[in-house]
Amino acid sequence: MRVPDASAPDRVTVLLVDDRPENLLALEAILQGLGHRLLRAGSGEEALKHLLVEEVSLILLDVQMPGMDGFETAEHIKGREKTRDIPIVFLTALEAGGHQAFRGYAAGAVDYLAKPFDPWVLRAKVGVLVELHEERRALQRERDHLRRRAQQEAQEALALLRRAEDAAAGAPLEVADRLRVPLAELREHLLARRP
Template sequence: MPLSDIQAKLLIVDDLPENLLALEALIKRDDRIVYKALSADEALSLLLQHEFAMAILDVQMPGMNGFELAEMMRGTDRTKNIPIVFVSAAGREMNYAFKGYESGAVDFLHKPLDIHAVKSKVNVFVDLYRQSKAVQRQVEALERSRREQEVLLAQLQQTQVELEHAVRMRDDFMSIVSHEVRTPLNGLILETQLRKMHLARDNTAAFTKDKLEAMVDRDERQIQSLIRLIEDMLDVSRIRTGKLSIRPSEFDLSQLVANLLEVFSPQISAAQASISFSAAQPVVGQWDEFRIEQVISNLLTNALRYGAQKPIDVAVYSEEGYAVVQVRDQGIGISQENQQRIFQQFERVSGSHVVSGLGLGLFISEQIVAAHSGKIEVHSELGEGALFKVCLPLVQKT
């Protein structure tokens, strides 16, 4: 901003109106505003309202004189740095100039005033004021810039932390995916190589009906494992892009869980576990049947995986406007710290044994339940098993 654009305010104080008008005519310009006061009290009122580039004070005024007004100005933080010029009609023998300088004046003028001297002095103080304001604005601009740079630096540091975390997650994810995908693929490759070997040896006895059924079952399990991995990754992509679709239809949650437990019979037997199921009555609501089945399947899978071959309790009931599915195991349990992590992506609480999967099941389940305006809770202590509760509103919010 050019210095000329900085407006300067000037204060002139004299008890005679004609003196004020004459002085105003001398110093007034388009880029300045002149405020006039007929008394020290009036001047004090103006000083409280405006920031002045300089003040020209008449010494001899009734009531509070110019020297007393100057001393008050010097004693106040708001006005102590305003340059003061005294004017007086008294002769030089009165020694007013010395007293004026003692009161903090920067100059002393005798009446009748020298027109050129007055204009020159006012120009000097106005220029000094404008330069001071320009420097002040530059300092303020630099301070704003510094604060903005600090904020930007903090944002960049936060972004760097997030990027580093994302890179670690990516590396962990790729490591898990490569391991999890390799397992069913290795099974399929071994099966294929075994069959090729039998065919090369013309060993048709290896392809009896019972043996073919066993081969097909093994292939199907490996293929289903790959499909689940792919579906989990697709669901994460849908969640991230906000495209996880929910298609509600009316169904009985108790019946869905009962049917699902029948489907899980082979896994229950393989895990050498037992499951008890209780559902006092039908619990009917409007939910996405496929997605809710996906959630319950994840909870059952985890209960079998971490349940230490101990009994698992499953219950369906309604409570305070919610349909509740409860899955309780008596396995290794989950620490308080890990309870905050298990619903995050790629998190797997392994305890003392190796687990499979991408660590996406609970993350996806929580997102599905949230999309139904519901909630999923976990209650657990290490070594005391875990209780998972899925709560779905019986009446969907519109």
């Protein structure tokens, strides 16, 4: 697992959400050596506001918070197209029994850790989940690039076809008649394959 350069401008952001400042401080102390940018939120509402403007790679989310609890916050996060793919790890002082853990997973969490948790386990999980999320983002950027390239190539092919059709229209009648059907078929084929 690679450790990101803390001075790199493109380092990833991990959103820490907990209503207790001492818990946020403890999370920062545990994660500081990973080189990620750590962003704090003291409530579910504040977390959602951050997610409107920040690009986040992982969310560590407390379950028990006044107002909007962690489960509700996760449902809002997973309900937004921009944020639905961000992995969420629930952290809770509640008994991590089957019902609470199931509720966490049902809300979209990728993991559920009961406090007190082993700091080394949390660091390892954060490292792996951030790396997986960043690899997924890189694949999405590559897909988007390939899609744009295919669209550009399709537009160029259609432009060439238009020029061929124009040239065929100016050709002698016998040549134009022989080219009309193949050019029409080529146009249909290109239009059908356009991304």
